[in-house]
Amino acid sequence: MTKPGKDVKFRHRGSASSAKGRRLSTSMSDVSENPSEPSRSPTRIEELVKATEVEPANQSEYEKKKANFVTRTIWTLVMIAFFFFCMFAGHIYIIMVVTAVQIISFKEVIAIANVPSKARSLRFTKSLNWYFLGSFMYFVYGESVIYYFKHILLVDRVLLPLATHHRFISFMLYIIGFVFFVSSLQKGHYKFQFTQFAWTHMALFLIVGQAHFVINNIFEGMIWFFLPVAMVITNDIWAYICGITFGRTPLIKISPKKTWEGFLGAWFFTIIFGIGFSNIMSRYKYFICPVNDLGANIWTGLECKPNPVFIPKQYSLPVPLPDGVNLPTTFSIAPMQFHVFALATFASLIAPFGGFFASGLKRTFKIKDFGDSIPGHGGMTDRMDCQFIMGSIAFMYYQSFIAVYKTSVGGIIEAAITGLTAEEQMEVVKILSRHLVNQEVIPSKVLEYLDGQLKRR
Amino acid sequence: MTKPGKDVKFRHRGSASSAKGRRLSTSMSDVSENPSEPSRSPTRIEELVKATEVEPANQSEYEKKKANFVTRTIWTLVMIAFFFFCMFAGHIYIIMVVTAVQIISFKEVIAIANVPSKARSLRFTKSLNWYFLGSFMYFVYGESVIYYFKHILLVDRVLLPLATHHRFISFMLYIIGFVFFVSSLQKGHYKFQFTQFAWTHMALFLIVGQAHFVINNIFEGMIWFFLPVAMVITNDIWAYICGITFGRTPLIKISPKKTWEGFLGAWFFTIIFGIGFSNIMSRYKYFICPVNDLGANIWTGLECKPNPVFIPKQYSLPVPLPDGVNLPTTFSIAPMQFHVFALATFASLIAPFGGFFASGLKRTFKIKDFGDSIPGHGGMTDRMDCQFIMGSIAFMYYQSFIAVYKTSVGGIIEAAITGLTAEEQMEVVKILSRHLVNQEVIPSKVLEYLDGQLKRR
Numbered sequence: 001m002t003k004p005g006k007d008v009k010f011r012h013r014g015s016a017s018s019a020k021g022r023r024l025s026t027s028m029s030d031v032s033e034n035p036s037e038p039s040r041s042p043t044r045i046e047e048l049v050k051a052t053e054v055e056p057a058n059q060s061e062y063e064k065k066k067a068n069f070v071t072r073t074i075w076t077l078v079m080i081a082f083f084f085f086c087m088f089a090g091h092i093y094i095i096m097v098v099t100a101v102q103i104i105s106f107k108e109v110i111a112i113a114n115v116p117s118k119a120r121s122l123r124f125t126k127s128l129n130w131y132f133l134g135s136f137m138y139f140v141y142g143e144s145v146i147y148y149f150k151h152i153l154l155v156d157r158v159l160l161p162l163a164t165h166h167r168f169i170s171f172m173l174y175i176i177g178f179v180f181f182v183s184s185l186q187k188g189h190y191k192f193q194f195t196q197f198a199w200t201h202m203a204l205f206l207i208v209g210q211a212h213f214v215i216n217n218i219f220e221g222m223i224w225f226f227l228p229v230a231m232v233i234t235n236d237i238w239a240y241i242c243g244i245t246f247g248r249t250p251l252i253k254i255s256p257k258k259t260w261e262g263f264l265g266a267w268f269f270t271i272i273f274g275i276g277f278s279n280i281m282s283r284y285k286y287f288i289c290p291v292n293d294l295g296a297n298i299w300t301g302l303e304c305k306p307n308p309v310f311i312p313k314q315y316s317l318p319v320p321l322p323d324g325v326n327l328p329t330t331f332s333i334a335p336m337q338f339h340v341f342a343l344a345t346f347a348s349l350i351a352p353f354g355g356f357f358a359s360g361l362k363r364t365f366k367i368k369d370f371g372d373s374i375p376g377h378g379g380m381t382d383r384m385d386c387q388f389i390m391g392s393i394a395f396m397y398y399q400s401f402i403a404v405y406k407t408s409v410g411g412i413i414e415a416a417i418t419g420l421t422a423e424e425q426m427e428v429v430k431i432l433s434r435h436l437v438n439q440e441v442i443p444s445k446v447l448e449y450l451d452g453q454l455k456r457r
Numbered sequence: 458m459t460k461p462g463k464d465v466k467f468r469h470r471g472s473a474s475s476a477k478g479r480r481l482s483t484s485m486s487d488v489s490e491n492p493s494e495p496s497r498s499p500t501r502i503e504e505l506v507k508a509t510e511v512e513p514a515n516q517s518e519y520e521k522k523k524a525n526f527v528t529r530t531i532w533t534l535v536m537i538a539f540f541f542f543c544m545f546a547g548h549i550y551i552i553m554v555v556t557a558v559q560i561i562s563f564k565e566v567i568a569i570a571n572v573p574s575k576a577r578s579l580r581f582t583k584s585l586n587w588y589f590l591g592s593f594m595y596f597v598y599g600e601s602v603i604y605y606f607k608h609i610l611l612v613d614r615v616l617l618p619l620a621t622h623h624r625f626i627s628f629m630l631y632i633i634g635f636v637f638f639v640s641s642l643q644k645g646h647y648k649f650q651f652t653q654f655a656w657t658h659m660a661l662f663l664i665v666g667q668a669h670f671v672i673n674n675i676f677e678g679m680i681w682f683f684l685p686v687a688m689v690i691t692n693d694i695w696a697y698i699c700g701i702t703f704g705r706t707p708l709i710k711i712s713p714k715k716t717w718e719g720f721l722g723a724w725f726f727t728i729i730f731g732i733g734f735s736n737i738m739s740r741y742k743y744f745i746c747p748v749n750d751l752g753a754n755i756w757t758g759l760e761c762k763p764n765p766v767f768i769p770k771q772y773s774l775p776v777p778l779p780d781g782v783n784l785p786t787t788f789s790i791a792p793m794q795f796h797v798f799a800l801a802t803f804a805s806l807i808a809p810f811g812g813f814f815a816s817g818l819k820r821t822f823k824i825k826d827f828g829d830s831i832p833g834h835g836g837m838t839d840r841m842d843c844q845f846i847m848g849s850i851a852f853m854y855y856q857s858f859i860a861v862y863k864t865s866v867g868g869i870i871e872a873a874i875t876g877l878t879a880e881e882q883m884e885v886v887k888i889l890s891r892h893l894v895n896q897e898v899i900p901s902k903v904l905e906y907l908d909g910q911l912k913r914r
Contacts, residue, residue, distance in 0.1 A: 164857070165857045165858075167853060167856065167857065168853045168854065168856070168857035168858070171849070171850070171853040172853075175807060175846075175850070178810065178814070178846075179807065179810045181814075182810045182813045182814050182817065183810075185813075185817050190817055190820055190821040191821050193817075194817065194818065194821050197659075198655045198656065198658075198659045199655065201655075201658065201659060201662060202654075202655045202658060205658060205662075350632060350636065353635065353636045353639045353640075356639045356642075357635070357638075357639050360639065360642050360647055360650075360651065361651065363647055364647040364648050364651050389632075389635075392628070393628070393632070396624060396625045396628040396629075397625065399624065399625070400621070400622045400624065400625035401622075401625070409877065409881050409884045409885055409888070411872075412869060412872055412873050412876075412877070412885055413885060413888050413889065413892075415868075415869055415872075416869050416885075416889060417889075417892060419869075420866065420869070422893065422896060422898045424866050425889055425892070425893060425898075426893060426898065426899070427866045428866055428869055428870060428873075428885075428889060429886055429889050429890055429893070431866070431870050432870065432873060432874075432882055432885060432886050433886055435870075435874060435882070436879065436882060436883060436886070439879060441879045441882075441883065442883070446906075446907065449903075449906055450903065450907075
């Protein structure tokens with residue numbers, strides 16, 4: 001294996017100069033192919049020159065890069081293995097992974113704005129950040145648990161008041177933090193303290209808020225979590241491959257290395273990947289069923305009536321084929337495939353902006369990485385910037401276009417029994433019976449008999 | 458009328474040196490009463506000295522203050538008149554007032570962080586702020602309208618898709634702004650642009666987010682809007698009165714002029730005021746009914762079954778009275794009075810921190826007022842800082858402890874007919890009948906007859 005080849009592979013895995021190499025990866029790396037292009041990125045060219053000259057010039061730097069590459073590869077494999085283990089072990093484990101990711105990301109983002117020398121004289125700034133994280137997580141996790149496990153919470157005497165007053169309790173927790181923040185304002189530190197406050201809110205909104213949607217995706221079914229995650233990674237890889245292979249035409253100013261060819265190619269391959277991958281996952285109820293049992297894992301499986309988007313439907317061509325062309329005019333396609341098209345488009349078009357945003361932040365604070373949480377990879381936030389925004393989009397899309405409106409016999413019975421008096425329940429029985437008589441589902445005699453019996457009391 | 462007297466009155470109406478005079482108004486103004494107190498506020502003492510010496514020393518400054526006082530009084534009366542006119546004219550008018558207040562406040566808050574010289578070279582910073590305001594308002598107003606006017610929206614063909622996809626549409630509007638923000642990042646301006654971005658989000662969260670709750674309060678019934686507003690104003694006035702009359706013991710460090718006496722006195726009088734005021738409002742359905750008709754005003758009135766909190770209940774003393782004491786041991790009290798106690802406590806204890814927060818911001822940016830939207834009063838934000846946080850608390854409290862869980866016979870019938878198949882509806886009739894038989898509300902014969910009839914089909 002030649003050295004430049006190794007170098008390319010190294011960049012491909014995510015790049016050491018994180019902000020530049022990783023996300024702006026629709027790159028026209030092969031600058032020599034493109035001599036007419038004005039050299040907007042002297043740094044990158046210098047890097048390439050260095051990379052090709054690395055052996056004679058600087059053996060030890062090459063050794064260092066190689067060591068880093070090995071660390072990085074090992075940790076990538078470890079993370080992938082761990083991720084799959086958790087995903088198959090059960091929804092609760094993958095939720096724990098997302099929770100850990102969000103806490104580490106929050107820590108990293110908070111740290112870059114917290115100038116320690118100043119913070120030392122203010123005793124509570126750091127604790128307050130963690131307090132806000134705790135109370136906001138209490139709020140969003142509570143919301144999810146209440147929404148998905150109502151049937152368990154509402155029959156538990158201890159948990160019931162926590163559930164019915166959840167928003168008030170959460171808001172009070174926030175208000176306590178707010179009051180404490182105002183009380184801790186110290187003359188001469190106002191600007192620093194208010195900046196911290198605003199920064200914490202931004203981090204809560206962008207990290208914890210969006211992780212909340214990712215967790216809701218998991219509750220709705222593993223596919224709604226894993227498909228967007230896999231699409232973002234796929235898009236990243238194909239943008240890089242198409243970029244170095246065909247990249248010619250610059251796409252946007254902000255990122256001079258992005259090309260139309262890389263962008264369109266990645267989009268195309270993300271759709272192809274999404275169709276195939278969703279097709280495979282659709283066959284396993286463990287992936288498509290919402291979590292009605294937190295003890296489920298890949299071996300026990302899950303049971304549910306699948307969402308109709310997974311069931312193939314007949315579609316006909318809107319116009320007849322010309323004479324002589326002997327092809328089928330009807331197709332059997334699961335509606336999911338159309339949704340995959342939309343999700344792949346979001347993963348290709350919008351999600352990268354999460355990465356650009358993170359890059360901009362890093363440049364603002366003149367840092368290379370958000371942290372060193374993952375050996376060889378930099379910070380957690382560096383790996384997750386595009387995942388958060390993609391998770392939110394997937395959640396909103398799912399809720400708006402895919403989720404089935406959840407009226408069930410059980411839900412209606414529950415609402416009637418818990419919320420109505422016996423007289424009102426009788427009213428429901430009578431009105432619904434009359435409706436069924438009108439619809440000619442049951443004979444009108446039933447209604448007469450009911451009325452007679454109920455009057456006699 | 459003597460000059461010092463005028464000066465006191467002038468301060469009472471809200472003070473010109475806004476941040477200091479208005480909200481920190483539990484003041485120990487009468488410093489001479491308190492010679493042992495360490496003089497933590499030399500500025501204030503100097504002011505007082507100036508005020509008593511104002512006539513011989515500086516005639517024109519006194520004239521200026523007097524003119525400002527007249528302007529201020531006139532505008533106070535104009536605003537009060539306008540407020541009452543809108544409140545009686547109908548809910549839609551008072552919602553328009555709140556909307557105007559939030560837009561003006563947003564403008565003021567955005568303006569103080571926007572250094573114009575820098576912004577001029579960046580074309581879209583200002584437009585982007587307004588875009589975010591617009592899309593966030595679209596989101597929150599849409600949420601309210603959908604929640605309270607579902608029955609109108611769901612039967613309208615044009616509005617239905619806007620309602621069912623509301624969150625997705627709003628989120629996409631936000632994402633468009635986000636993508637545009639990232640695209641508009643310019644080298645050398647990163648710090649300024651990210652600060653603007655964070656600042657806009659804070660303003661949206663603290664102003665538009667909280668105004669959303671205030672508007673929901675209006676929809677729930679005029680009393681839930683007007684009572685908190687009036688309580689904050691009452692508390693403000695009484696804190697000032699009790700502070701200058703009894704003020705001795707300093708309360709907290711952040712605001713050396715706050716005293717325990719002023720705080721406790723204001724709390725007491727706010728409770729008294731709240732009990733009387735809510736008692737009066739409870740008698741008018743225009744105030745206690747939720748808005749089921751947007752065309753209603755004080756003359757047409759509103760109709761509804763009042764919330765049970767407004768209906769007096771019998772309460773008994775938990776312990777018997779000692780022998781010989783001949784007093785009634787049962788009382789008839791509307792539960793609302795207990796809720797008034799809680800709300801008054803929030804208005805006295807928590808709401809002032811909204812004002813402290815705003816003061817801190819003003820000191821950070823070294824400005825006297827947020828703007829000059831109201832002649833003689835300073836900015837809109839200066840008047841509203843405590844109202845926003847009180848409105849949110851009132852909303853959360855109302856939702857958690859007062860709102861009646863809205864299960865109705867009509868709602869259940871609607872859910873069953875629109876969401877279930879005929880078979881499932883039959884299932885509901887049977888299960889509910891069986892429940893009523895189990896509860897011995899109807900004879901078991903009914904169930905047997907129903908089963909027989911339904912099987913025969």
